[in-house]
Amino acid sequence: MKTPTKTTLAALSLIGMTTGAVLYYPAIQSAEVTRPPAPPLVDPAPMPGIVQHPVIEAVFVLDTTGSMGGLIQAAKDKIWSIASTMAAAQPTPEIRMGLVAYRDRGDDYVTRVVDLSKDLDAVHSELMQFQARGGGDGPESVNQALHDALHRIGWSQDPNAYRVIFLVGDAPAHMDYQDDVPYPQTVAEAKRRGIRVNAIQCGTLTDTRAEWQQIAQLGSGSYFQVEQGGSAVAIATPYDKTLATLSAELDATRIYYGKREERAKRREKLESERAAKAAASPAALASRAGFVTSEVGKSSLLGDKELVEEVVSGRVDLAELPAEELPEPLADLDAEAQQAVIAETARKRQALEGEIQALTKERSRYLNAQVEAKGGAEDSLDHKIFSAVREQAADKGLHYDKAAPVY
Numbered sequence: 001m002k003t004p005t006k007t008t009l010a011a012l013s014l015i016g017m018t019t020g021a022v023l024y025y026p027a028i029q030s031a032e033v034t035r036p037p038a039p040p041l042v043d044p045a046p047m048p049g050i051v052q053h054p055v056i057e058a059v060f061v062l063d064t065t066g067s068m069g070g071l072i073q074a075a076k077d078k079i080w081s082i083a084s085t086m087a088a089a090q091p092t093p094e095i096r097m098g099l100v101a102y103r104d105r106g107d108d109y110v111t112r113v114v115d116l117s118k119d120l121d122a123v124h125s126e127l128m129q130f131q132a133r134g135g136g137d138g139p140e141s142v143n144q145a146l147h148d149a150l151h152r153i154g155w156s157q158d159p160n161a162y163r164v165i166f167l168v169g170d171a172p173a174h175m176d177y178q179d180d181v182p183y184p185q186t187v188a189e190a191k192r193r194g195i196r197v198n199a200i201q202c203g204t205l206t207d208t209r210a211e212w213q214q215i216a217q218l219g220s221g222s223y224f225q226v227e228q229g230g231s232a233v234a235i236a237t238p239y240d241k242t243l244a245t246l247s248a249e250l251d252a253t254r255i256y257y258g259k260r261e262e263r264a265k266r267r268e269k270l271e272s273e274r275a276a277k278a279a280a281s282p283a284a285l286a287s288r289a290g291f292v293t294s295e296v297g298k299s300s301l302l303g304d305k306e307l308v309e310e311v312v313s314g315r316v317d318l319a320e321l322p323a324e325e326l327p328e329p330l331a332d333l334d335a336e337a338q339q340a341v342i343a344e345t346a347r348k349r350q351a352l353e354g355e356i357q358a359l360t361k362e363r364s365r366y367l368n369a370q371v372e373a374k375g376g377a378e379d380s381l382d383h384k385i386f387s388a389v390r391e392q393a394a395d396k397g398l399h400y401d402k403a404a405p406v407y
Contacts, residue, residue, distance in 0.1 A: 053094040053296060054398060055161040056086050056389075057116050059153055061100045061145050063169030063202075065107070065135025070229025071168065071202050072132050074381055076280070078232050079124055080287035085386050087296050089398040093162070094296055097123050098153050099130075102145035104174065107134030110141050113152045120291070120300045122269065125276040135171070142173030142211075143180040146197070150190050162396040163195040165219070166385065170202040170228065172211045183211075187218040198388050200381070201225045222388045230381040235370050236283055239363040244285035246356050247292070248277075253349040255307045255342075257316075257325050262305070290360035293353045312346050 064072060083095050099114040114126040149165050156163070173183055187197050197219025199212035209225070216223035256266050277285060292301035302309050307327075310316035318338055323331045330338050377383045390400040 053092055054089075054396065055096065055156060055158060056089075056093045056393065056398070057096045057098075057156060057161055057163045058086065058389075059098040059100060059116065059149050059165050061102065061149050061165060061167045061169075062130065063103075063135075063140055063142075063145075063171065064101045064130050064132055065103050065140060065171070066132050067135065067170055067228070068202065069132035071170075071226075071381070072130055074230035074232035074234075075168075076124075076127055076130075077234065077284045078287075078382055079120070079127060080284060080291050081382065082385055083120055083297070084287060084291045084294065085382070086389055087291065087294055089393060089400050091398070092295050093393075093398055094118055094299070095120070098149075099123065099127060100145050100149045100153075101130050102141050102148075102169075103134045104137070104140045105177070110144055111148045113148055115152075115154050118300055119303055120297075121273045121276075124280075124288075125272050128276040128279055138171055139174040140169065140171045141177075141180075142167070142169065142171075143175070143177065143183050143186070146183050146186045146190075146215075147181045150186055150193075150195070155193070155195065159194060160396055162389075162393045162398060163193075164221070164389070164392065165190065165195060165197045166200060166388075167197065167212070167215060168200045168202065170205060170208060172205070172207040183215060184218055187215055191218065191220055195219075196221045196392055198222050198224070200384060202230065203228045222391070224384040224388070226379065226381050226384065231379050232381045233367075233371060233377050233383075234283070235367055237286070237363050237366050237370075239359050239366065240282040240286040243289040243356060243359055243363065244282045246352055246359070247285055247289035250289070250292070250301070250349065250352045250356065253308065253345050253352070254302065255327060255330070255345065256305050257307045257321060257327065258305045259325060263327065266305075286360075286363060289356045290363070293356045293360070308342055308345050308349065311342050318342065 060075065062068070062072065062075060079097075083097065086095050087093060096116045096118045097120060098116040099112075101109075101112040103109060103111075112130075114123060117123055146165070146167065174180070175182065190197050197215060198221035199216040199219075201208050201212045201224070204225070213223045215221075256263060258266070277288075280288075291297040298309075307316070307318075307330075311318050319335060326338075330341060333341070371377050386400075393400070
């Protein structure tokens with residue numbers, strides 16, 4: 001057996017340490033449950049060519065005025081479980097999400113647009129910045145919000161993609177702004193382009209109900225009504241903190257390469273995501289852990305130019321990368337030591353993924369039992385979104401079983 005060189009041993013000591021290219025560990029409380037045994041460590045097999053998944057593109061158009069605080073918090077807490085629910089179809093779809101936050105003229109903004117992306121960490125970071133403020137005169141800029149959702153979002157041209165807008169708000173549209181495009185015109189155009197529009201009313205205003213029902217009808221979508229806070233399923237589990245901790249450890253296995261400017265932008269992005277996670281609940285982070293270890297979620301976690309995945313899959317030859325494109329600690333090592341870091345990080349990642357997947361199954365069973373004991377969740381925001389997706393995505397060949405959604 002070959003004796004490791006001092007350089008190789010030094011390289012292995014880098015595993016788990018934070019570098020300029022590896023994500024950080026958020027401060028999370030200690031776990032409440034014992035971790036299951038880690039699966040055996042094996043060398044990951046090279047991945048075949050990139051698999052093409054069917055696509056779901058979902059844009060959430062959210063009223064962010066003062067009365068919507070409870071619903072916005074529910075959206076922050078549930079984004080990962082909603083993504084997991086969408087990803088549970090057969091065949092497994094790629095999930096892309098976008099956001100349009102809206103208020104009204106005279107507020108801090110009329111709309112803020114976050115384009116469609118499969119990088120749900122980035123979408124989550126933007127969502128965490130939304131706060132409920134402004135409004136007050138009743139109607140809001142619904143016309144502008146729907147127009148921006150159609151025209152400022154980079155929708156794909158794939159006719160087989162399930163493309164959908166979820167309008168979520170509690171107040172009707174300002175129909176007295178002369179320079180607005182009225183929502184019937186926008187929704188009709190969305191329908192022509194194959195984009196469904198669903199309308200979820202928060203609260204019980206009669207004027208809103210009439211408009212939201214019309215929007216759903218014009219958009220070949222569904223109308224739902226939830227209580228003002230969204231009635232989202234919010235159940236803490238004994239697995240949440242452990243999964244949040246494991247998720248942070250999994251994040252820290254990411255190593256990115258590229259030109260210096262690219263790596264600087266990546267560090268800035270990861271810092272923003274770290275701050276968003278620090279503000280998220282353990283339950284939300286537990287849901288994220290389950291999603292990012294799923295077949296589709298891994299691409300959301302890793303993104304582009306993640307060195308470990310690309311070397312293991314054979315898409316990148318480590319020996320051919322110029323030293324200036326490697327993160328600094330790797331660039332200072334010899335070829336043998338670099339390979340040792342990649343191999344050990346890949347094995348650590350595989351072990352963490354196995355632990356997360358095992359605990360996620362336990363957590364799902366626990367949640368489903370709790371929801372059933374409480375009489376179901378048919379009135380919740382989670383269930384209504386799942387119901388719409390299950391029914392509408394079938395037209396695109398995506399099929400969901402009739403089991404309860406992933407909460």
